[in-house]
Each structure stands twice: as C-alpha cells, then as structure tokens.
Amino acid sequence: MKALSTVISIHSSDTAGVCSALYELGGMTVVHDASGCNSTYATHDEPRWYEGNGMVYISALTEAEAIMGDDDAFVTRVVRAAEDLGTCRFIAICGSPMPMMVGTDFDALAKIIAERTSLPVIPLHTNGMRSYLAGMAESFTALAERFCREDVQKCPGTVNVLGATPLDFSVNGQVESICSWLREEGFRVRSCWAMGSSLDELSLAAGAEVDLVISSGALALGAYFERRFGIPFVAGVPVGEKFAAFLAEALREAARSGRSSRPCLDCRRGDPAGPGVIGETVMSASIACALELERALPCRVLDPLEPEFGLRGPGDLSVPDEAAVASVFAGAPAVIGDPLYRPVVPAGTPFIALPHEAFSGRCFRKGMKNLIGRNFAKEFPSC
C-alpha cells in the first residue's frame, strides 16, 4: 500500500528543500512547474517570504510545452528573467512532477542557460515526490562543489554550521542561538549553511576546523566536506545545557582527532519503551539526548522521513506512514512531536507539542520553541 493519511500532514517536498537552502544566497531558483510549487513554498514553507528578497520563481509550464518537449520556452524565460533581475549570483533550476514525467534533462538545460547568461547554473534533480531533506542535501552539496574554494587557510577554532533552514529551525532565533552558543564555547562561526551567511562566506568554508551538522538534510554536505577538505563533522543540535556541553566537547575532540562523530546518537541509551520523539532525526535525537541527560527520561526517536537521510540510534524506528505512526504511538507512554500528529495520539497519552515548520508550515509558528542550550530547561514542558 502507498503512503497515505486520513488526517495527518505531510512533510515539505524536495523542491521546498532546494528553495529554502538557497534562499539567502543571492541566486535565482527556478522550479520548473506549472503552478502551485511557488505559492505552496512561499505560503507554507518560507517564513522569510514577505519581508525577504529571495528570488524563487516557477517556470509556468503549460500543457503544450510539456507535450511538445518545448524546453526552449523554459530556457528563454530563465535567460530573460536573469537579464531583468541583473543581480543573480547564480541560477539553480529544479523539477517538479511534470518535468519528471516528460524526462526533462536539467543537466543539459543548465549548460545551455549557462552559455547564454554567463552565470553559474546549478541543475538539481527534484521531482516533487521526495522530502525536503533530499532537496537540501542535493542543493547544499552542489553549491559546495561549485563555489567552495580550495585555496583557503585552515583557521583553528572555527566551525561551519550545516543544515540551517527555516524548515527545521523556523525564524524564531534558534539558528542565532546555536551560533551564540558556539561563540560562548570558544568557537568562531566560519559559515552557516544557509541562514545568515553570504555566498562569499560559504565559499570560504574549507577553512573551518570542524563542521556542526544540525539537520539530516546536511549530513551529505558534512560527508562531502570531510572527503574533499578533510573537515570532520559532528552531528547534533545543542539542546539543553548538558547535551550542549557534550556536543561542545565532541566538536573539540573532532578538531583534535579529525574524526567525525554523531553525539546525538552516542550520548544516549534510548529506550524502545520510552516516549516517542517524532521528527527530523538530528533534532529529534538531540531532544532525546537532552531528555535523557537532564530529566533521566530515555526516549525513542521516530523517523517519519526517508530512512536514507536520517540517523538511527538503538531502538529508534522508521515510521514511514500514518499507520506506522499510529501503531507506535499506541504503545508509547508519551509523544513529543508536531501538533499535527495529535489526531493519531491515543486519548490519554501525554502529548508535548513541538511545532516543526517542515510538517505544519506556519500553522503553529507562534508556538515555535527555542530549545537551544539553557533555553531547554524553561521552554520544554515537563513530561
């Protein structure tokens, strides 16, 4: 049976992951789509849309263009838009379901557009069928391949933060809190992929001593930097004072040893019979660490997204659809997750709502919590 739901939401798509990852970098992102991808992204996935200036557009694909394979219409529109805007640092092009159906060759289109505009053009192979993690992973890695410079001196004590998008962290100050926490721990933030840093700052990422991966959508980028520049990565979000201290030490150890680590898995025992924490796995596992370290409450992380992107600790579980989610919730002593899961939480089971933009969009934006560092103690309700 296909993934289906009677009552719960669905996570953002790969196209939203692309748009969100590239939003602040001065490039133009074009989703090859008839209609809908842009308004859905702009309404539900992008809290920076109203005040921001991210250049995200759709191609306005028509039936005739799809049937006739009229790629020239797409190319012409992109080239003309780049000319009209005049200030694009790069162009990213990506697909939705219809281009997948007609076999659009984005690599070829990127080459043609690059020739006509003399701009760097990044082809991304989304199809609107995978989650935002796939879009983040591909766009971050492609961006690094294209823009990160080799001729950069290593700077001791510097960190790249990888995986910052509003889809996982909203715009309630969490990313700023992570950067502040790093500074308090004696690190300097080399670049933040990709909130609050410019494309030029990202291009100097190779100078960092270590990477902090805060979303599973950036694990691929962490691995890429490890391969290409020898930068080890550490996976975890500094939730709660005790886990944050553990994470800071893991960063120092990675800088010393050059070895990557996953503290959000390593510092907890977990408990398959414990409360379920459902959501993106780096954040959920970090919350589970904080609960275990600070409240002696071992938990089980439940991954509702594609397993190939997530981290999995002992006892953690993939829950790919509503039936799996409901089944696990039925046996859990408590559930921690986005409010749109509440309808499948059994009556009487304690539920702690932690809104996640990639699941509920802007529905609960006012209730987004900042759990970074010592905020955890006051923001996270008692279980």
Added chain:
Amino acid sequence: MKRGFDALSLPIGRAEFPQVFPAGLEFSPPARGMWNIVHTSMLLPESHQIYVCARGCLRGVILTAAEMNAMDRMSWVSVDESDFFDSSMESCVIDGVTEILHKLPRRPRAVWVYLSCIQLFAGVDFSQILRELRSRFPGVVFIDALMHPTMRKSGLTPDQFTRRQLFAALEAPAKFDRYSVNLLGSDFPADRECELFPWVEHAGFTCREITRCRTFDEYLEMGRSFLNFTWIPQAAAAGDALQSRLGQKHLHLPMCYGEEEIEGNYRTLAGALDLAFPDFSAEKEDARAALAELRREIGETPVVLDYTAAPRILSLARRLLEAGIRVERIFADSFIPGDRADFEFLRERFPELRITPTLHVSMRFPEEGRGSGKCLAVGQKAAFFTGTPHFADLVWGRGFYGFDGVRKIAGLLADAFRAPKELPQTIRHKGWGCESCL
C-alpha cells in the same frame, strides 16, 4: 537590472487584450485571500476530500485544510515514480481511497477524489476508478476532481473545474420548483441587502446558495430549482453543466459595476422569472451618492486596484473613474473575455491608466516602485505591491452585487481611507472569510 514597477507598466492605451504581458517566470506575491480548490470543495457539506498526488502537490492542499482547522475533512495518498511504471496507477487510487474510507470515523456523504496533472498525462482511467469505488461504497457520492494546473490554459482551469464539480452531486428532480432558484459559484454568501434578493423573494422565490447549506440534504435541495444564475465568470461552466445535465436553466449575470450593465442583468432575470421590472432609482441614487461621498472624502488620493479584488476589475475601475475618483493603476497580467467592453472604453477615455504586472520577476522588489504619498489600494495584491496600510480588503467582490454592491464597495474604500490595517497579518490569511488557525 531590477526596476521599479512603473517601468514594467503599460498605459492601457498601449496595452494588448487580453494578454497584456508576455509569459515568463512567475513570482508569487504573499497575498493569500483568494480561495483555492480546497476552500471551494469544503463548501460541499458532509464531504471529504482525498488527494492522490505527489508530495509537492499535496503539501499545499493539506496545509490549506490545516490552516482552516479542517484536517478531519482531508486525506491523501502520496504517489511516486513507481506508480507510473508498474500498471498500478488506478489500483493505487482505488485501494488508497478504500483504505481511507474504512478508517474514517464517519462515512462521508460525498467524497472528492482529486487526481493531478501527472495521472492525466499517464492516461489514467478515471471512469474505471469511479465505477469501482461506487460499487464498493454504494451510499457514497464520488466526485471526480482535478488539480491539474499544467492544463490551466487548455480547458477549464482547476478552479473552474472544481466550481463545476461542486454541483456534480445534484440530481434531476421529478419536477422542478418554479419558485426556486440557485446562485452558483460564489465563494462567499451573497450580501442579502442587495436589491436583487428582496425583489425576487417578495415575488415568492426561494434563492439557494451552497454557502448557506449546512447539510448535504440541504445541498441536494438545490437540484429542485428550475433556474441557476452565476455571478463570477469562473462559475459559468457550472451553470452550463447543470443546464445540460439536469435541464436547469442557466443565466450568467456577471458581477459588474456599471449602471446599465447591472440593470441589463436585472432585466434578464426579470424575463426569466416572469417578473415585472421594478424601479431601482433609489438604489441607483444611493450608489451614486456613496461614490460621490467617497470622491469628496479622498479627493485626489491615487487609487490602485488589483485583479483579485473583483471578477470584473475593469468594470470596477471604470465605475470609479466615471465617478471622478483618481484610479491610477491596475495590477493585472491579463484580462478575461468579459472585460473587453470596459477595456475598450478605458483605452479610449482613460488611456493613461497604468497596467502593472503581478507575476513579473522584478515584482519581487516592489519597494523600488513605491511612491511616498498616501494611496488607497483595492485588493490584497495592490496593497502588498504599494505597501499601503490603507486598503480595502476586497477579495473576488466578496458577496457584493448590484447597485447595493457598488454602495458597499464605496463604503469599504472610505473605511480604508480613514483607518489603516495591519497589512502583512491581513493578507497572509489564506482563503478570505475562512476559519484560520493563524
């Protein structure tokens, strides 16, 4: 180079009809008051929507339902590439819908089954799907529905298609009720202070609207009416379909603002209902007075409109201009066939009226085109682009019709001139008039 929006604009005297600006990449302005297919489908009481689509397409419709606190009326099946290569496309829909209906706490009276562009492209057999579902759930009305924006320029748009299918569950009665009529296709309940309603109701007619139906049975009553009339062009296909399928007469009486055209609509209706044509001079005069009062109050303040404010935006612009109000600009990318007469009139009489695109990539940077003086906007997109807090929150004409509608709209503009609104908070709300969790 990024340009102020005035540089992108054309005076109407030099604009082409109906497509003013060429197709290009499209920007999505953050004004969300217009309804989408989810909002419209929710008007059908006791119905449930099931979307069988790709994740990216599902996301927008699901969160539309979530924001209107209606997730208990929305379900979905997510499709992926393999569904198109292993001959399972139809069974994916049938089995998915079946499983969902078995799991729902209550069996809905009607189920919208929404497919998307990719299934149509792959040649899905929707008839077979419906036949099978109807045989499995004989007490449920299944409505075939499409979220197919790729085909938006080659037939009915998804919006038009949904408005048509909203009435697909109506059945032909043994005998039509000669004193019962329906208003079809409006998102909002009609403002019953409009002169049309006291007139026809006083003559013994019942006028039904789906927006006022609370149960599926009330909705079914609409099948008894002998006549349907539609206001908005996007609903005309619904009227035509019922005329052809059930034999209900259809009149398209467009939501317009000029005196002659309003009067023409009423004469058409009077003929169809076999009514004497009443004297509307008082209502006409009230509308004129409201516009004159508006003109006196706002003086030379420039007024800007956008195409989402009213289905016939050029008709509204013309009425305001003829009342001496300084309409400076209309935000629109193209016009509809029904706009042609007003377009020609404005081109002739007010050739400097500016037409400004909403979709152009440079409209991402509207601040570059904003003036410094006070302006009055009509419509959410006009408000966003100009950045003015003085805007009439008029979406798709609301339910304002006829001479009284003109009077009400003049009142909205006067209110907007006097009192600023919270711009971002107001226009972010999705689906004007719908419940919202924001």
